[in-house]
Amino acid sequence: MSKHFQFLDLPRKMPRELPVAVRLAGWQEIYGQFEQTGAAEQSARCLDCGNPYCEWKCPVHNYIPNWLKLVQEGRLFEAATLAHETNPLPEVCGRVCPQDRLCEGDCTLNDGFGAVTIGAVEKYIVDEAFRAGWRPDLSAVKKTGKRVAIIGAGPAGLSCADRLVRRGIEAHVFDRYEEIGGLLTFGIPPFKLEKEVIATRRQVLESMGVLFHLNTEIGRDIAFADLQRDYDAVFAGTGAYTSLDGGLTGRDLQGVTLALPFLIANARRLLGSGDANDPLLDLKGKRVVVLGGGDTAMDCVRTSVRLGAASVTCAYRRDEANMPGSRREVKNAKDEGVEFLFNRQPLSIRPRNSNGGSGQVGAVSVVETRLGAPDANGRQAAETVPGSESELAADIVILAFGFRPSPASWLAEHGVALESDGRIKLGPGLPYQTSNPKIFAGGDNVRGADLVVTAVHDGREAGNAIARMLLR
Ligand code: FAD
Ligand code: SF4
Secondary structure, three states, X not given: OOHHHHHXXXXXXXXXXXXXXXXXXXXXXXXXXXXXXXXXXXXXXXXXXXXOHHHHHOOOXXXXXXXXXXXXXXOHHHHHHHHHHXXXXXXXXXXXXXXXXXXXXXXXXXXXXXXXXXHHHHXXXXXXXXXXXXXOOOOOOOOOOOEEEEEOOOHHHHHHHHHHHOOOOEEEEEOOOOOOOOHHHHOOOOOOOOHHHHHHHXXXXXXXXXXXXXXXXXXXXXXXXXXXXXXXEEEEOOOOOEEOOOOOOOOOOEXXXXXXXXXXXXXXXXXXXXXXXXXXXXXXXXXXXXXXXXXXXXXXXXXXXHOOOOEEEEEOOOOHHHOOOOHHHHHHHHHOOOEEEOOXXXXXXXXXXXXXXXXXXXXXXXXXXXXXXXOOOOOEEEEEOOOOOEEEEOOEEEEOOOEEOOOOHHHHHOOOOEOOOOOEOEOOOOOOEEOOOOEEEOOHHHHOOOOXXXXXXXXXXXXXXXXXXXXX
């Protein structure tokens, strides 16, 4: 049988998935690694269909069929080099991209046969190449004497730095946190992305010449004007950190928390830089209700289960089909014992004692919803069903309604125009250049809260544009 029909003999197979009991006992990534044979076999399922929809759908347009072929042929280092041509953080995207909505969703085989396991192969290529000693080859790069300041060591900032040092431009990355990665380190929990992956990437970037200045907040520890003066260009990859709280009454009650402080506290505790006894993380035996239905909500419910909550319930105002997060993460949460209540809109957060006050949370009052007519974007609005109000008992309530950017005042003071919702506005000049020609921006602070892979795309393209401006 010709290789084009291998998918008929070889079903889609992910690397090993930890049994639920093992998952819940720790923080390990739940998916393992392919062996060389497994990676080659799964790669050989690619039809090489001539019009690679997967490549088009991937936001960084990875050369997917090409690196799948190199894996089949055992040419690991060439595959790693090719993977890095389009993606400065392939081992991260291979782990956390919602592949079911991106590359794998558009694989020709995702039509009953099972899509090629693109994300798992991408992760295999880079993890194994690093393990075998492969590193990006910058031996031919000549120093240009130019230097760029990058604010934010999240995926956008790191991708920008990668592209700049490959062009001989010094990249200085400043971050207020004690470790690089942005939300890769402090938001996304280790069961999706172990922090050793970021530590390895930090070593690789440092070996390429990227300079990190951590525990350094621009606007507090260093004035933005100093960066403007001392560097040839600035890239702002500062993310989106204003949490939406839904405006619910009772959100100030004890036991109610926003998603990000909760996840950051847990990330810091696991990294050893936080409070091991942080009261935010004391969920043992408690009933936790998480409000929201995106990736952040899924991370909160799965973290709560691991912290020993007695029960974890996720209430979401639309139905399952309309959840914005990855299908895979919803399934993982269900497997780990999370209860989902779809079509439930929160109305208020109630105190434990009926006389109210600023006491302890006791319940979330919800109303059932049904989906109405689709809006201009085709998304159906949730309408409430009169008379269907009820209460969900809760000792802890986590609000995971999303984020929006809150750009620092120094951006506007330096002539950077903003959109009315706080996102940084890009100018008409080079890609990712703002209205101040020396300042570029990308990732969540331009798009609003989005994805790792889109932040990687923006950082990559901004880095290329800055190099074009400085080296012409
Ligand atoms: P960030 O990752 O937020 O990085 C910004 C960095 O800038 C931070 O390190 C911050 O400390 C620093 N910074 C800000 N201001 C300053 C300053 N003044 N001085 C110095 N440093 C500063 N996406 C996925 O694709 N898959 C997922 O599974 C996924 N899960 C997620 C889970 C959670 C809980 C959250 C919150 C998001 C998740 N996302 C996921 C979204 C994804 O993490 C973000 O879209 C992505 O990290 C944005 O990258 P960024 O570089 O723009 O910003
Ligand atoms: Fe798929 Fe993301 Fe990798 Fe692109 S970067 S191939 S979307 S996993």
